[in-house]
Structure formats: C-alpha cells, structure tokens
Amino acid sequence: MQRKSYEGAVACLPVTIPYRRYSTNSAQWWLGRALHELIKRAGLRLKDIDGFAVSSFTVGPDTAVGLTQHFGLSPRWLDHIPFGGASGIVALRRAARAVQAGDADIVACVAGDTNHVDSFRKTLSTFSRFAQDAVYPYGSGGANASFALITKHYMNSYGAKREDFAKICIAQRDNAMSIPHAMMKKKLTLDEYMSARPIADPIHLFDCVMPCAGAEAFLVCREDVAKSLNLPSIRILSTIERHNAFPNDPMQIRGGWELDIGELWSMAALTPKDVDFVQTYDDYPVISMMQFEDLGFCAKGAGPDFVRSHTLTNDGTFPHNTSGGQLSVGQAGAAGGFLGLVEAMRQLTSQPLGSQVPNANACLVSGFGMINYDRGLSSCAAVLARAA
Amino acid sequence: MSKALNDTLGVKRAIKHFDFSEPYWEGTKQKKLVIQYCKATGKYQHFPRPVSIFTGRRRDIEWREVSGKGVVFSYTVAQRGTPAFRGLEPYAVVSVTLDVGVNFIANIVNCTAAELKVGMKVKPYWHPLDDGTHLLMFQPDNGPA
Numbered sequence: 001m002q003r004k005s006y007e008g009a010v011a012c013l014p015v016t017i018p019y020r021r022y023s024t025n026s027a028q029w030w031l032g033r034a035l036h037e038l039i040k041r042a043g044l045r046l047k048d049i050d051g052f053a054v055s056s057f058t059v060g061p062d063t064a065v066g067l068t069q070h071f072g073l074s075p076r077w078l079d080h081i082p083f084g085g086a087s088g089i090v091a092l093r094r095a096a097r098a099v100q101a102g103d104a105d106i107v108a109c110v111a112g113d114t115n116h117v118d119s120f121r122k123t124l125s126t127f128s129r130f131a132q133d134a135v136y137p138y139g140s141g142g143a144n145a146s147f148a149l150i151t152k153h154y155m156n157s158y159g160a161k162r163e164d165f166a167k168i169c170i171a172q173r174d175n176a177m178s179i180p181h182a183m184m185k186k187k188l189t190l191d192e193y194m195s196a197r198p199i200a201d202p203i204h205l206f207d208c209v210m211p212c213a214g215a216e217a218f219l220v221c222r223e224d225v226a227k228s229l230n231l232p233s234i235r236i237l238s239t240i241e242r243h244n245a246f247p248n249d250p251m252q253i254r255g256g257w258e259l260d261i262g263e264l265w266s267m268a269a270l271t272p273k274d275v276d277f278v279q280t281y282d283d284y285p286v287i288s289m290m291q292f293e294d295l296g297f298c299a300k301g302a303g304p305d306f307v308r309s310h311t312l313t314n315d316g317t318f319p320h321n322t323s324g325g326q327l328s329v330g331q332a333g334a335a336g337g338f339l340g341l342v343e344a345m346r347q348l349t350s351q352p353l354g355s356q357v358p359n360a361n362a363c364l365v366s367g368f369g370m371i372n373y374d375r376g377l378s379s380c381a382a383v384l385a386r387a388a
Numbered sequence: 389m390s391k392a393l394n395d396t397l398g399v400k401r402a403i404k405h406f407d408f409s410e411p412y413w414e415g416t417k418q419k420k421l422v423i424q425y426c427k428a429t430g431k432y433q434h435f436p437r438p439v440s441i442f443t444g445r446r447r448d449i450e451w452r453e454v455s456g457k458g459v460v461f462s463y464t465v466a467q468r469g470t471p472a473f474r475g476l477e478p479y480a481v482v483s484v485t486l487d488v489g490v491n492f493i494a495n496i497v498n499c500t501a502a503e504l505k506v507g508m509k510v511k512p513y514w515h516p517l518d519d520g521t522h523l524l525m526f527q528p529d530n531g532p533a
Contacts, residue, residue: 140481200466
C-alpha cells in the first residue's frame with residue numbers, strides 16, 4: 001500500500017532551552033520551561049495545545065499523563081516516546097499523522113533531561129533489563145564500551161582511521177563556534193583530537209558527548225494554523241522508523257536505515273544529491289559515518305572515503321550537523337534526539353542560531369537510539385523541506 | 389603497548405537475575421556455560437531472552453551446554469570504567485564469538501594489552517561470586533584444540 005504523504009501537516013517554532021553542564025532542577029522543570037517557551041512565542045493559551053508528546057530519561061516515575069497535571073494541559077492526544085536519539089523524528093511523524101487525521105490541532109513535542117551529578121549513571125543502569133544481567137558485571141554498561149567495540153569492528157572492516165573520525169568532530173566544532181549554548185566552543189585541532197586521553201580504546205575524549213541538562217521542543221500543526229500564528233514552518237516530505245533491525249548481525253555495522261532507505265527517498269521524491277545539509281545522530285562519530293552509508297550518501301564501507309573527499313562544515317561540500325551536533329553542543333539526554341531536527345527547522349526557515357547553510361531548501365535528519373549490548377536498537381530519518 | 393591489563397576480579401558484583409535467565413546462572417554454579425538454543429530453527433541466542441528471537445515462541449527454547457571456547461571478535465580497553473570499576477582501569481572488555489556462532493561480551497584475564505587481538509583464541513575463565521554462581525570471563529587459549 002502506498003503510504004500517505006504528510007501534506008497539510010507542518011512543523012514550526014523550534015525552541016531550545018540553553019543547556020547547562022549540571023542542573024539541580026528536575027527534568028519536569030526543564031520540560032515545563034520548553035512548553036512555556038512554545039506557548040509564549042506562538043502567542044497561544046495553554047488550552048490551545050491539544051496534543052502533547054514528551055521524551056525524557058530522567059522524568060520518572062512520571063509519565064506523559066502525570067506531566068499533563070504538572071503543566072496544566074488537558075490534551076486529547078498524548079504520547080510518551082522514551083526512545084532516546086530516535087525520539088525527535090518519532091514524535092514528528094506521530095504528531096503529523098495525528099494532525100492530518102484531526103485527532104489534534106496543535107501538538108507540542110518536547111524533550112528534555114536534567115543532569116544531576118549522578119543522573120547519567122542512573123540513566124545508564126536503567127536503559128534495559130538485559131543490560132544488567134549481560135553487560136554490567138563486566139564494567140561495560142555504558143555506551144562508551146559498547147561503542148568502542150562497534151568502532152573497533154567498523155575500523156577493522158572498512159579501514160576507517162581515527163583521523164577520519166577527527167574530521168567529523170573538528171567540522172562539527174567549527175559549526176558550533178557561533179552557537180551560544182554549546183558546551184564545547186573551543187576550536188578543536190587534529191593534534192588535540194589525536195592526543196586526547198583514551199576513554200575506551202579506540203574511543204578517545206573528543207569522540208564522546210558531554211552529558212548535560214537542557215530541553216528542545218517544536219510544534220506540529222496544520223499549515224493554515226501555522227500561517228494564522230505567523231510561524232514560519234517546514235514541510236515533511238518523508239519519514240522512516242525501524243527498531244531492532246538486523247538482529248543476526250554479529251555486531252552493529254549498519255543501522256535500520258538500510259532497510260527503509262529506498263522508501264525514504266522515493267516518498268520524498270528526492271535523491272541524496274538533492275539535500276542541502278544533513279543532520280545525523282552523533283553520539284559517537286562512527287555512527288555518523290555509518291549513517292552516511294546507510295542513508296544513501298555513499299556505498300556501504302565507503303564512509304571513510306566519503307569523509308576524506310568532503311568538507312563537512314556549513315560552508316562545505318557536505319554541511320553536516322550544522323549546529324555542532326551533540327559532540328559539541330552536548331547531550332541533554334533525550335533532547336539529543338531533538339537537536340538535529342530543531343536545528344534543521346531553523347536552517348530551513350532561515351533563523352539559525354549560528355551560521356546559515358547557503359541555499360538551505362531541503363535536508364535529511366536522522367535519529368538513532370537505545371544502545372544495548374553491542375548495538376543501537378532504534379533508527380529513523382526524515383526528509384524535510386522549506387515551505388513553498 | 390605491552391602494558392598490563394587489570395583483571396577486575398576484585399569488583400564487588402551484585403547481579404540481578406531475571407526469571408528467564410535463571411538457567412544460565414544455575415549452570416554457572418557448576419562452571420557450565422549453558423545458552424539458549426532454538427529447537428525450531430537450530431540457532432543459538434545470547435544473551436538470555438524470554439522467547440526464541442527466531443520464532444517468538446517460548447517453547448522452542450532449550451538450554452544447551454557449550455564449550456565456551458571462541459575467538460575475539462572485537463575488544464576495547466576501558467580507561468575510564470563504569471562506577472564500580474573505577475580505579476581498575478585499564479581493563480579489557482571483549483566480544484567473543486563462541487564456537488556455536490554467537491557473540492558474548494565479557495572481561496578477559498591473564499592477557500596483556502599486547503597479546504589482545506581480534507581473532508585470538510580464548511577459553512572460559514570462571515570467576516566465583518558470593519552467591520555460589522560464577523561469572524564467565526575469558527582467557528587466552530594457547531593449548532591444543
């Protein structure tokens with residue numbers, strides 16, 4: 001069956017609550033601030049928000065239902081999307097369908113987490129039931145060790161070198177230089193990258209995101225509603241979502257995108273050459289390199305060559321993670337799954353926080369989440385375009 | 389790079405067991421590695437799951453003892469461990485392809501950083517825990533096959 005287009009539903013009003021390294025505030029506080037910012041800037045009343053989608057790791061034991069009471073919302077459409085790095089695109093595609101169907105008129109999509117001094121460790125230990133049995137006893141519960149195993153396997157398989165990952169990280173740092181709330185805003189040199197202290201070989205310091213507190217949010221509504229609110233909006237050309245793809249791969253060397261990539265581009269009626277910038281999910285640079293392959297920008301295994309033959313800064317041949325990504329801005333928990341999407345909305349409406357990608361008319365945003373054992377389980381992507 | 393690797397044997401481990409992984413832990417009491425096997429498809433799976441991941445059925449699962457021998461598929465040397473492992477860095481985490489074809493993540497002992505390589509042969513090392521179970525680790529397998 002032909003999938004229905006997202007015609008008529010748009011995303012608008014990208015909101016970022018500036019990140020902080022640590023926060024004594026709760027996740028509820030961060031999410032509430034993001035919701036408030038949406039309402040204030042849209043000129044809406046609370047009761048106009050009739051749909052609410054929320055993503056957070058540290059909001060427990062609250063669920064989306066509990067949050068409606070905290071925030072004074074009475075939505076008729078509600079979703080809780082605890083999918084980590086896949087949260088943003090999953091929220092977008094669900095909310096767009098709800099709006100198209102008339103189940104909701106204005107959906108607030110909000111993601112955020114706090115970062116107490118010990119909250120990152122708590123999040124890790126509750127990621128999955130299996131993790132505790134199968135990995136924790138070996139000092140390998142964190143994403144660092146899982147991604148070190150994945151990175152080593154990828155390097156052995158396809159000849160990627162640390163210098164290739166450096167190029168991704170350094171370009172993102174360049175892109176982050178003008179982002180006010182970026183956690184890391186000091187220029188990164190190849191020397192600094194290469195000589196950084198090892199965390200879990202071959203992962204070194206600048207391959208890792210900095211956990212922090214923050215929130216990201218946007219609205220999904222009908223195009224006419226966005227117009228009546230005077231909010232510049234973006235169109236959703238296509239989306240894909242997949243969980244636990246390729247369970248028989250001995251270790252992750254591709255993501256679920258590979259299963260659905262044909263559909264993503266055909267539904268969008270575009271090819272990889274037609275997009276003006278790309279936001280990948282970058283909790284580690286190896287996964288961005290895999291996304292270049294699995295999303296169709298180069299052949300499988302050609303990621304290292306692709307990186308060597310492109311410039312990845314906003315003024316380059318392949319503008320990538322245009323606000324600096326999580327590797328420079330920081331990872332505010334589940335908000336990391338919104339970061340690329342919110343930045344893409346800014347680029348496509350010519351309201352960048354940092355530098356503007358020239359002729360930014362179409363883009364691809366991808367998400368990836370929920371690292372367990374030796375792979376990330378969730379993958380998703382969206383092709384987005386400037387409003388006509 | 390012939391640096392010594394720490395063995396992590398001194399880490400206090402409180403391991404939570406789930407109902408569907410109990411036969412695994414029972415086996416370790418006798419230093420036996422038993423892992424899940426799907427009778428319907430003839431395939432092994434690790435780590436323990438509530439059902440066969442090949443058919444979705446619980447009744448297709450049986451537990452089979454395997455040798456625990458294998459080869460290193462990928463590895464990392466942790467320089468900043470998870471909280472319980474702080475101070476023991478560097479220690480190695482390896483993913484081993486068991487001779488029945490599934491990967492198993494664990495620590496490796498009796499091995500230097502220089503020896504540790506993708507493709508190296510390993511065999512089980514059973515580390516006793518307070519509750520009578522053993523934690524499977526690996527060690528280099530230099531003996532005859």
